[in-house]
Amino acid sequence: xxxxxxxxxxxxxxxxxxxxxxxxxxxxxxxxxxxxxFVQSAMLWxxxxxxxxxxxxxxxYVGAVMVLFLFVVMMLDxxxxxLRTGFTRYVPIGAAVAFVVVLEIGHVIWFRSQDVxxxxxxxxxxxxxxxxxxxxxVLYTEHVYxxxxxxxxxxxxxxAAITLTMRxxxxxKVQNIARQVAxxxxxxxxxxxVDPASGAASSEKESxxxxxxSLSESKKTRSASNESGTAAQDSSAGE
Amino acid sequence: xxxxxxxxxxxxxxxxxxxxxxxVALTSTKIAIVLLPLILAVAYSTYAxxxxxxxxxxxxxxxxxxxxxxxxxxxxxxxxxxxxxIVPANANWLLFxxxxxxxxxxxxxxxxxxxxxxxxxxxxxDAGLLYVLAVTSLGVYGVILAGWAxxxxxxxxxxxxxxxxxxxxxxxxxxxxxxxxxxxxxxxMGQIVEAQAGTSISRWFVWPLLxxxxxxxxxxxxxxxxxxxxxxxxxxxxxxxxxxxxxxIAFGLFFLAEYANMILITALTSVLFMGGWLSPFAGVPGFxxxxxxxxxxxWLAMKMAFFGFCFLWFRATFPRYRYDxxxxxxxxxxxxxxxxxxxxxxxxxxxxxxxxxx
Numbered sequence: 001x002x003x004x005x006x007x008x009x010x011x012x013x014x015x016x017x018x019x020x021x022x023x024x025x026x027x028x029x030x031x032x033x034x035x036x037x038f039v040q041s042a043m044l045w046x047x048x049x050x051x052x053x054x055x056x057x058x059x060x061y062v063g064a065v066m067v068l069f070l071f072v073v074m075m076l077d078x079x080x081x082x083l084r085t086g087f088t089r090y091v092p093i094g095a096a097v098a099f100v101v102v103l104e105i106g107h108v109i110w111f112r113s114q115d116v117x118x119x120x121x122x123x124x125x126x127x128x129x130x131x132x133x134x135x136x137x138v139l140y141t142e143h144v145y146x147x148x149x150x151x152x153x154x155x156x157x158x159x160a161a162i163t164l165t166m167r168x169x170x171x172x173k174v175q176n177i178a179r180q181v182a183x184x185x186x187x188x189x190x191x192x193x194v195d196p197a198s199g200a201a202s203s204e205k206e207s208x209x210x211x212x213x214s215l216s217e218s219k220k221t222r223s224a225s226n227e228s229g230t231a232a233q234d235s236s237a238g239e
Numbered sequence: 240x241x242x243x244x245x246x247x248x249x250x251x252x253x254x255x256x257x258x259x260x261x262x263v264a265l266t267s268t269k270i271a272i273v274l275l276p277l278i279l280a281v282a283y284s285t286y287a288x289x290x291x292x293x294x295x296x297x298x299x300x301x302x303x304x305x306x307x308x309x310x311x312x313x314x315x316x317x318x319x320x321x322x323x324x325i326v327p328a329n330a331n332w333l334l335f336x337x338x339x340x341x342x343x344x345x346x347x348x349x350x351x352x353x354x355x356x357x358x359x360x361x362x363x364x365d366a367g368l369l370y371v372l373a374v375t376s377l378g379v380y381g382v383i384l385a386g387w388a389x390x391x392x393x394x395x396x397x398x399x400x401x402x403x404x405x406x407x408x409x410x411x412x413x414x415x416x417x418x419x420x421x422x423x424x425x426x427x428m429g430q431i432v433e434a435q436a437g438t439s440i441s442r443w444f445v446w447p448l449l450x451x452x453x454x455x456x457x458x459x460x461x462x463x464x465x466x467x468x469x470x471x472x473x474x475x476x477x478x479x480x481x482x483x484x485x486x487x488i489a490f491g492l493f494f495l496a497e498y499a500n501m502i503l504i505t506a507l508t509s510v511l512f513m514g515g516w517l518s519p520f521a522g523v524p525g526f527x528x529x530x531x532x533x534x535x536x537x538w539l540a541m542k543m544a545f546f547g548f549c550f551l552w553f554r555a556t557f558p559r560y561r562y563d564x565x566x567x568x569x570x571x572x573x574x575x576x577x578x579x580x581x582x583x584x585x586x587x588x589x590x591x592x593x594x595x596x597x
Contacts, residue, residue: 002259028387032334032384035380051364051365051366052366052369055366055369055370055372055373056369056373058373058374058376058377059369059372059373059376062373062376062377063372063373063376063377063379063409064376064406064409067379067380067383067402067406068406070383070387071383071399071402074383074387074395075399130365131365131366132365132366132369132426133365175563177567
């Protein structure tokens, strides 16, 4: 009794938040409604004793994917009014897609209900049943090739995404941490011995040319490794 | 503890209440047994923080309220409760007020699966470790929403920094937990602790999983936005980060959540790597039969206190990381280290070497 009450409560919130996703004017609110919808469907899975799936849904979609969504949506200044200008123009095609989807869902439900007869409350599993274990034993035995294939595709997507951001534009300032760490005192600081007997003029001339030289050097290192802090020592060393 | 719960159960069934009401009452009692000391611990960890950092920096710390300042946390709480909660103009007030509640909720919810001693845990579920991962990953919503709903650029910048940091370190933490579940052979926290039982500390997971332990604890520090990873509230740049617009008890809730998360990390580290409630004297000749060899909550509390001290120690010792260094450490150092060690551990498990094979 309590289970079905909970089911209706969760489903009600799920449907309402799904409606909220498409009706809210603020894209951030839409994203948050989607989060609520995910959490509610995780709750429904919990009612079906599929605790692994429920927790993973929360972990992956709510904890990771939607956070990134929210990030992007919050940082972009999306003008909703502008997005809605073409509404009447796209109504027919949208309605057609919606009609097809509704038809498909109806067909599947009708098709399914032929052999199930009525949607009965699923029997509770015996105590000691572990959904996590059941999933694992199926994934790594029966469906191991499909599973590994999916994993490879995901890995490929990760590598591809990283490769896209790895391109070197001209003028891009990149830190080379290894080079920064490997810097020794001798590379940056140069002690110049000034002989007081030889006079100020000659030593000034020398130090000026030295500082000019070191300035151009420091520019070079700055563009190479982007360390203004240590490069500043360089020019002061010539004085 | 178990006797008390049994007493409540028998009392309630005596009055002829239906089974589900007895269950609800029992679970509520358990939650209260965990949460009330937790809130008290949060209050006193702020006191401990100020006293310990004071000691490290050669100061006295709070000493005016009560004997040596022991009532200082209560004074702070009363002050925060009495202050007005101000919602900024043009801020989204619903999300603004929801954000602290959300971060507190996730900080408390994860405690449901922490086993405190061999018989006491609120929810003894199979996927306990996964549940912890899922619930702690929700904590970032409180931060993001607070930053966005405040309608302030400093709050938003702080939220962005802290959210990126939490997301980055969560991955390393998750991988470290994968290592623990491979070693323990279970996702249930109680069984993970049982798997570490053995002579003294020899079978605690901290030894075979030492790199994962280090990564986990440092990621835990970063995950809770504590120093030296506290760029989210870098005082010198963005005042207080995501909660800059909050005052009164709304700020107090964020504060409570931060410390509850901190204590949660200490509890998780103790349970997953340091044998939880297990005694370090178990099986040591000379201690057999004495109370020192018995598993007890006190051992867990001591381990948690040690890690809690480490949190404060870090804060008093290390200068704040630069933001790009934080990201580098998370993505380019910790994640490869955990992946390599998981591979090594897989080989160890298959080759039957390591403490879990015996």
